[in-house]
Amino acid sequence: MRKQIVAGNWKMNTTPAEGVKLAKELVALEGSLNNVSLIIAPPYTHLSMIQDVIGKSSIALSSQNCADEVKGAYTGEVSASMLASIGTEYVILGHSERRQYYSETSETLNKKMALAYANGLTPIYCVGENKEEREAGRHFDVCRKQIEEVVYNLTEEQFDTLVVAYEPIWAIGTGLTASSDQAQEIHAFIREVLTSKFGAKAENTSILYGGSCKPGNAQEIFSKKDVDGGLIGGAALVAEDFVAIAKSF
Ligand code: 13P
Secondary structure, eight states, rough: OOEEEEEEEEOOOOHHHHHHHHHHHEEEEEEGGOOOEEEEEEGGGGGHHHHHHHHHHOOEEEEEEEOOSSSSTTTTTTOOHHHHHTOOOEEEOHHHHHHHHOOOOHHHHHHHHHHHHHHOOOEEEEEEEOHHOOOOHHHHHHHHHHHHHTGGGOHHHHHHHHHEEEOGGGEEEEEEEOOHHHHHHHHHHHHHHHHHHHHHGGGEEEEESSOOOOOHHHHHHHHTOOOOEEEESSSGGSSSHHHHHOOOO
C-alpha cells in the first residue's frame, strides 16, 4: 500500500508568529484525519519553532530546499545536516520555482538528493512541465527527463522512501488545475518511468499532485488511481482548507 500524503509548501509566506499559529491550528485539527500523512514545509526561519509545536503530533516537518554542499563557506545556504538536526524529516527538491528562478539543474539536484539521503531526510522530488511544453504535447518527455536525470541515480534503498510530486507549472498559483484525467494520465506515466528503472517498487511510491489544489477539487483529483495525495501551496496557508484537502481521499 502506498502512503497517502498531503504536504503543505508554505513558500515565502507567513511571519514566524503566523507560522506557529497555523501549526497550532493544524495540530488541533489533525486528530480528525484517517490514514493520511500530513507534512508541512515552512520557511527556514520557522522550522525550529514549528518543530516544537508539532513535535508530539503526527505532522511531519519538511524544508523547502537544502544546500548542495556539505558545509563551509557557502553564504546564505542551509545544509541537510543542519535541517536534520532540528527534526526535519523531508525536503522538497526540484520545485519548479527553484528550477526557474534559481537556475537549479539536474546536476545541482543530484548533489542535493545525495546530501538529503546521507542525512536521513526524505526528498519530495518535484517534476512538471510549463504551459508551452504542455501545449506542444511535450509534458511526457519533460517529466521523463527530470526523473531520468535525477531519480535514476538513486540506489534501490534510497528509492524506497522517495516521494514524487507532479506539479504542472501552468497550474501553480494560477487557479487552473490539471483535470483529474490529465493528472491520472501523467501520474501513471511517471509511475511507468519509475518502474522501468526500479521495477515493482514503483507501485509503492507516493506520487502527489500539485497546482491550485483546493478543498473544492481535491476529492476529484485524489480519486484517481495513481494520485496519492497533494503538494499544496496557497491552500496550505489556511488550516481548515489544508485539513479539508487531507480529508478528500
Ligand atoms: P498552489 O497550490 O498555490 O498552486 O502551489 C502549488 C505548489 O507549487 C506547491 O509546491
